[in-house]
Amino acid sequence: xxxxxxxxxxxxxxxxxxxxxxxxxxxxxxxxxxxxxxxxxxxxxxxxxxxxxxxxxxxxxxxxxxxxxxxxxxxxxxxxxxxxxxxxxxxxxxxxxxxxxxxxxxxxxxxxxxxxxxxxxxxxxxxxxxxxxxxxxxxxxxxxxxxxxxxxxxxxxxxxxxxxxxxxxxxxxxxxxxxxxxxxxxxxxxxxxxxxxxxxxxxxxxxxxxxxxxxxxxxxxxxxxxxxxxxxxxxxxxxxxxxxxxxxxxxxxxxxxxxxxxxxxxxxxxxxxxxxxxxxxxxxxxxxxxxxxxxxxxxxxxxxxxxxxxxxxxxxxxxxxxx
Numbered sequence: 001x002x003x004x005x006x007x008x009x010x011x012x013x014x015x016x017x018x019x020x021x022x023x024x025x026x027x028x029x030x031x032x033x034x035x036x037x038x039x040x041x042x043x044x045x046x047x048x049x050x051x052x053x054x055x056x057x058x059x060x061x062x063x064x065x066x067x068x069x070x071x072x073x074x075x076x077x078x079x080x081x082x083x084x085x086x087x088x089x090x091x092x093x094x095x096x097x098x099x100x101x102x103x104x105x106x107x108x109x110x111x112x113x114x115x116x117x118x119x120x121x122x123x124x125x126x127x128x129x130x131x132x133x134x135x136x137x138x139x140x141x142x143x144x145x146x147x148x149x150x151x152x153x154x155x156x157x158x159x160x161x162x163x164x165x166x167x168x169x170x171x172x173x174x175x176x177x178x179x180x181x182x183x184x185x186x187x188x189x190x191x192x193x194x195x196x197x198x199x200x201x202x203x204x205x206x207x208x209x210x211x212x213x214x215x216x217x218x219x220x221x222x223x224x225x226x227x228x229x230x231x232x233x234x235x236x237x238x239x240x241x242x243x244x245x246x247x248x249x250x251x252x253x254x255x256x257x258x259x260x261x262x263x264x265x266x267x268x269x270x271x272x273x274x275x276x277x278x279x280x281x282x283x284x285x286x287x288x289x290x291x292x293x294x295x296x297x298x299x300x301x302x303x304x305x306x307x308x309x310x311x312x313x314x315x316x317x318x319x320x321x322x323x
Contacts (some may be wrong), residue, residue, distance in 0.1 A: 002207045002208070002209060003207070003208050003209075003264065003265060003296075004206055004207060004208065005203045005205060005206055005207070005208055005211075005283050006206075006283065007208075007296065008208075008282065008283050008284070008287050008288055008291065008296070008300070009282045009283050010282050010300060010303045010304065010307070011307065012282065012307060012313060013307065016307065016310060016311065016312060016313050016317075017145050017146070017147075017312075017313050017314055017317070018312040018313060018314060018315070018316035018317040018318075019146045019147060019148060019316070020146075020316060021157045021158075021176070021316045022312075022316075025157075025161070025176060025177055025178065025179050026045055026046055026177055026178070026179050026182055027044075027045070027046075028044070028045040028177050028312075028317075028318045028319055029042065029043070029044055029045070029311055029312070029318040029319075030043045030044055030045045030047065030048060030318065030319050030320070030321055031043070031302060031305070031306060031311065031318070031319075031320045031321070032051065032320075032321045032323070033294055033298065033299070033302050033320060033321070033322045033323075034323060035293065035294035035295065035298065035322055035323065038298055040301070040302055040305055042305075042309060045177045045318075045319055046182075048177075048182070048276070048321065049182075049185060049186060051274075051321060051323055052186065052235065053232060053233060054232075055231065055232025055233065056186075056187065056231065056232060056233045056234075056235050056274070057187050057188065057189060057227055057228060057231035057232075057233070057234055057235070058186050058187065058188040058189070058235050058237060059188070059189050059190070059191060059224070059228065059234055059235070059236055059237065059241050059245065060160070060162060060172075060175050060178070060188060060189075060190050060191075060237040060238075060241065061160075061172040061175060061190070061191060061192065061193050061195075061237070061238055061240045061241050061244075062160070062162050062163060062164040062165055062190040062191070062192055063163065063164075063165055063166075063167060063168040063172060063192050063193060063194050063195060063240075064159065064163035064164055064165055064166045064167065064168060065140060065158060065159050065163065065168045065169070065170065065171050065195075066081070066134055066138065066166050066167065066168065066169070067134050067135060067138030067139055067140050067150075067155070068080055068081040068082070068134065068138055068140075068141050068169050069081075069138060069139040069140065069141040069150075070108050070132070070134065070137050070138050070139070071108075072106045072107060072108055073107045073108060073109070073110070074107070076099065077094060077095070077096070077099055077100065077106050078094070078095045079092050079093070079094050079106065079108070079126075080092060080093040080094075080141060080169070080197060081132075081134065081138070082123065082169065082196065082197060083167075083194075083196075083217075084167070085125070087131070088127055088128045088129075088130070088131070089116075089125060089126070089127050089128075090125075090126055090128070090132075091119070091123050091124070091125055092123065092124050092125075092126050093122075093123055093124075093197060094106075094124050097122055097124075100115050100124055101115065101118070102115055102116075102117070102118055103115060106126070108128075108132050108137055109132065109133060109136065109137045111128055111129050111130050111131075111132055112128070112129045113126040113127065113128040113129070113132075114126065114127050140154050140155065140158055141169050141170070141197070142154065142158065142315075143170065143200060143314065143315055144200070145281070145314055146314075146315070146316070157176070157316075158171050158176075158315070158316075159171060159176075160172065160175035160176055160178065161178060161179060161180055161183075162175070162178070162183065162190065164190075164192075165192045165194075165219070167192075167194035167217070168194045168195040168196075169194075169195060169196055169197050169199075170195040170196075170197075170199050170200065170315075171195065171315065172193070172195055172237075172238045172240045172241070173238065173278045173314075173315045173316075174237045174238035174239075174276050174277045174278055174319060175237050175238060176315075176316070177276075177319055178237075189223065189224040189227045189228065190221075190224060191218060191219065191220045191221070191224050191241060191244055191245075192218060192219040193216055193217070193218040193240040193241070193243070193244050193259075194216060194217050194218075195216065195240055196214060196215075196216050197214075198213075198214025198215075198216070199214070199286075201214065202281075202283065202284070203283055203284065203285060203288075208264050208288060209264075211262065211285065213260045213261065213262035213285065214260065215258045215259065215260040216240075216243075216258065216259060216260075217256070217257070217258050218244045218256065218257060218258070218259060219255075219256040220244065220248065220252065220253070220254050220255060220256070221254055222254040224252075224254070225251075225252045225253055225254040226254075228245065228252045228271070229250065229251045229252055233273040233274060234271055234272050234273055234274070235272075235273065235274035235275070235276065235323075236272045236274070236275050236276070237276050238276070238277055238278075239275075239277055239280075239286050239289050239290070241272075242263070242272050242275060242289065242293075243259055243261050243263065243289070244259060245271040245272055246261060246263060246267075246269060246270060246271055246272060247259040247261040248271070249270050249271065250270055250271050252271060262285060262288075263288070263289040263292050264285070264288040264289065264291070264292050265288070265291050265292045265295075265296050266292070267292040269292075269293060272293070274321070274322065274323045275290070275293055275321070275322045275323075276319055276320070276321050276322075277290060277319065277320055277322070278313075278314065278315065278317055278318070278319050278320070279303065279306055279311060279312075279313045279314060279317055279318065279319075279320060280314070281314065287299070287303075290320075290322065293322055294322045302320065306318075306320075
């Protein structure tokens with residue numbers, strides 16, 4: 001029987017949504033879900049290394065979040081810089097769209113951009129006269145559920161300590177718990193997937209198989225591919241790493257490309273053997289991915305317990321380890 005989007009719903013009291021990070025990155029709580037036995041433990045993230053085997057390889061996403069949300073000089077237009085197609089051309093999401101028809105211009109920091117194409121989904125291709133300084137004029141596009149504008153502190157905290165490759169709209173949030181001290185003790189490798197605005201888009205289809213997944217760009221290096229293929233068990237840090245590795249399959253090749261893989265029950269995993277992830281929105285593609293990994297009933301029970309135990313949810317919240 002086809003699974004419905006509403007099968008992945010759960011009740012979340014608003015006060016459990018983490019609007020701000022903890023004072024210390026590694027101070028998060030960690031729920032541990034044993035997928036074979038169904039046992040659920042309530043631990044702390046600092047206990048994470050206890051659950052790793054000697055031949056495990058941790059794989060993390062080293063994408064770097066850019067301050068992609070910009071307002072025009074007249075403050076009448078909001079622009080989200082989605083994807084850099086050339087030095088002066090960006091694919092953008094604009095609001096309100098009716099003001100930005102083909103040939104229209106907009107100014108940011110005195111630099112003029114012209115709409116040169118309107119894509120089928122409503123995105124605009126904007127060509128700028130010169131480089132727009134996003135660090136100066138941009139804001140982080142924080143998830144709507146935080147219920148606030150970005151602050152200077154978010155420039156550091158809504159970014160992993162290993163972020164390197166610029167291009168993400170949203171942070172790969174499972175990586176936010178790590179400090180350099182935690183990471184240096186664990187064998188690890190990196191890949192890059194630039195988390196796009198699609199990660200915030202809700203599932204509107206009633207039947208999950210009718211949902212059309214967004215596409216995101218990734219890069220897997222020779223070194224990472226080699227280490228993944230020789231690892232005893234691959235532990236993915238986050239759903240972004242999981243989607244890249246599972247879209248490639250074993251042996252994982254070194255390549256750059258795009259993936260629109262939608263992982264949901266009854267998907268069989270071929271590469272990833274362990275998963276560290278945050279708690280995700282009800283009815284989202286991400287909770288569906290986690291349900292495919294450990295079984296829907298067990299995952300929904302884990303979420304019920306997380307609410308009862310008052311875990312902190314979403315991007316700045318606590319984490320879940322599934323092994």
